[in-house]
Amino acid sequence: MSRHDGGEIVAGRVIADSRKALTLHEANYPPVQYIPRKDVDFSQLEWTDHATYCPYKGDCSYYSIPAEGKKSVNAVWSYQEPFPAVEQIKGHVAFYPDRVDEIAEQRAT
Numbered sequence: 189m190s191r192h193d194g195g196e197i198v199a200g201r202v203i204a205d206s207r208k209a210l211t212l213h214e215a216n217y218p219p220v221q222y223i224p225r226k227d228v229d230f231s232q233l234e235w236t237d238h239a240t241y242c243p244y245k246g247d248c249s250y251y252s253i254p255a256e257g258k259k260s261v262n263a264v265w266s267y268q269e270p271f272p273a274v275e276q277i278k279g280h281v282a283f284y285p286d287r288v289d290e291i292a293e294q295r296a297t
Contacts, residue, residue: 203253204228204283210276214244221291222280225266238262246271251281253288263287 206227211219233251240248245267253260266281267274285291 202229203232203288204281210280212274212277218285220282222277222282225279225281228281233264236262240265242267244271245274245277256287256289260287 204223204227206223208224208227210222212222213219230251232253232255234254236250236252238250240250242248246269248265248267250262251264251266253263256263263284264281265284267277270277283291
């Protein structure tokens with residue numbers, strides 16, 4: 189994992205802006221930014237009852253972004269109690285790139 193500046197924009201609104209994003213590189217998947225929860229505007233998100241399980245990270249819960257409609261259903265995910273191998277992502281959320289307007293990433297300096 190590496191640290192980056194990152195932000196997510198949906199419907200012209202900044203949903204997350206962080207200087208402490210973590211980028212998780214996992215197998216053959218594209219890198220994923222995990223944003224600290226304190227850097228996310230949860231007033232623009234809506235918790236859903238959708239849940240999944242990853243054998244490498246644990247139980248996952250989801251949020252939708254109502255302002256973006258159907259496109260952004262379950263667009264944000266979080267591992268509330270991740271497995272020890274990825275414990276750094278605890279207290280963070282991630283966004284599906286195809287369900288938000290923009291994900292900006294810059295290397296932290």
